[in-house]
Amino acid sequence: xxxxxxGLPQTGKKTLFELLTRYKPSxxxxxxxxxxxxxxxxxxxxxxxxxxxxxxxxxxxPRIEIEVLPKLEKESMTKGDVFxxxxxxxxxxxxxxxxxxxxxxxxxxxxxxxxxxxxxNSELILxxxxxxxxxxxxxxPNLKKAGDTAAIKEKAVLLKIKAHLDKELPLRLLSFDKxxxxxxxxxxxxxxxxxxxxxxxxxxxxxxxxxxxxxxxGYEPLKMNFMFVSAKLESEIANLGSEEEKKEYLGALGISExxxxxxxxxxxxxxxxxxxxxxGPDEVRQWLIRSGSLAPAAAGAIHxxxxxxxxxxxxxxxxxxxRLGNETKVKEAGKYLVKGKEYVVEDGDIVNIRFNV
Numbered sequence: 629x630x631x632x633x634x635g636l637p638q639t640g641k642k643t644l645f646e647l648l649t650r651y652k653p654s655x656x657x658x659x660x661x662x663x664x665x666x667x668x669x670x671x672x673x674x675x676x677x678x679x680x681x682x683x684x685x686x687x688x689x690p691r692i693e694i695e696v697l698p699k700l701e702k703e704s705m706t707k708g709d710v711f712x713x714x715x716x717x718x719x720x721x722x723x724x725x726x727x728x729x730x731x732x733x734x735x736x737x738x739x740x741x742x743x744x745x746x747x748x749n750s751e752l753i754l755x756x757x758x759x760x761x762x763x764x765x766x767x768x769p770n771l772k773k774a775g776d777t778a779a780i781k782e783k784a785v786l787l788k789i790k791a792h793l794d795k796e797l798p799l800r801l802l803s804f805d806k807x808x809x810x811x812x813x814x815x816x817x818x819x820x821x822x823x824x825x826x827x828x829x830x831x832x833x834x835x836x837x838x839x840x841x842x843x844x845x846g847y848e849p850l851k852m853n854f855m856f857v858s859a860k861l862e863s864e865i866a867n868l869g870s871e872e873e874k875k876e877y878l879g880a881l882g883i884s885e886x887x888x889x890x891x892x893x894x895x896x897x898x899x900x901x902x903x904x905x906x907x908g909p910d911e912v913r914q915w916l917i918r919s920g921s922l923a924p925a926a927a928g929a930i931h932x933x934x935x936x937x938x939x940x941x942x943x944x945x946x947x948x949x950x951r952l953g954n955e956t957k958v959k960e961a962g963k964y965l966v967k968g969k970e971y972v973v974e975d976g977d978i979v980n981i982r983f984n985v
Contacts, residue, residue: 669689679912719898724744800820853898865877866886905946907978919975945967
């Protein structure tokens with residue numbers, strides 16, 4: 629599961645990637661004009677609380693794969709390679725420039741986030757539309773064969789998709805039934821993916837509610853996730869020496885946590901992931917699983933033996949533990965739950981697996 633970061637030149641994609649992954653691409657990485665990959669830790673205040681509560685010998689955060697993709701330029705979009713890279717990602721993060729800086733050029737000559745968002749959205753929709761048209765052409769010989777019901781069904785779905793894309797709307801907004809989803813599951817549609825719009829704003833606009841609301845209002849109907857980040861401010865926070873210094877700096881700005889930490893959790897949402905915790909004096913660990921996963925699948929995320937020999941899951945809700953203060957009080961309050969194989973794990977569950985192999 630990976631997030632692909634896209635954007636026009638000089639939008640702050642590379643800075644965002646470095647902040648997320650703590651990996652600085654080399655000149656060789658950048659010169660190859662290929663996706664650059666690394667891992668980003670998920671930053672979650674719940675994890676920090678559990679580490680403080682249990683004081684374990686070891687603590688492990690979850691990580692997700694991040695790719696910063698070649699910049700969207702006329703040449704790369706004409707060749708089409710960049711769209712193949714985008715299609716290979718599970719969700720897309722589009723970084724848009726909204727900060728003014730005379731020292732940093734803009735490919736269009738001026739800063740206009742709405743223009744840039746619309747242009748990139750149009751290019752992604754056009755790429756999907758071109759795929760549909762080519763696929764319809766290839767279907768024609770099969771449609772002439774009597775009784776080729778598969779080709780007839782595929783054509784019907786493709787025409788439905790084409791009509792939607794012709795309205796310049798992303799496929800995220802289009803509903804599909806179970807059979808249609810199965811039919812198009814292998815297609816490289818980009819606008820079907822979850823989209824995170826990261827608007828790189830100036831330090832002065834961090835608390836500019838009117839500016840932020842105006843952008844959100846214009847694009848919420850397109851089913852996008854929004855995040856407003858000042859990459860410059862986030863870099864300053866990341867470069868502070870200690871956690872105490874960071875907290876003081878954030879407090880002075882009236883910010884509860886770095887925006888980059890919030891963004892990692894938004895990436896989880898875009899990938900349809902939730903997390904659960906295992907805790908104890910030896911280790912506190914946060915695990916990632918697909919939303920809607922049953923308890924045995926969560927056990928399997930820890931180790932295949934736990935899934936194979938699953939007996940039951942003992943579950944505490946994070947809210948109960950943080951409110952009551954320790955496991956003993958959770959049990960006394962009747963909030964220590966025993967769940968079987970059909971239990972659907974919820975985000976924030978603290979789980980202990982009982983198994984036998």
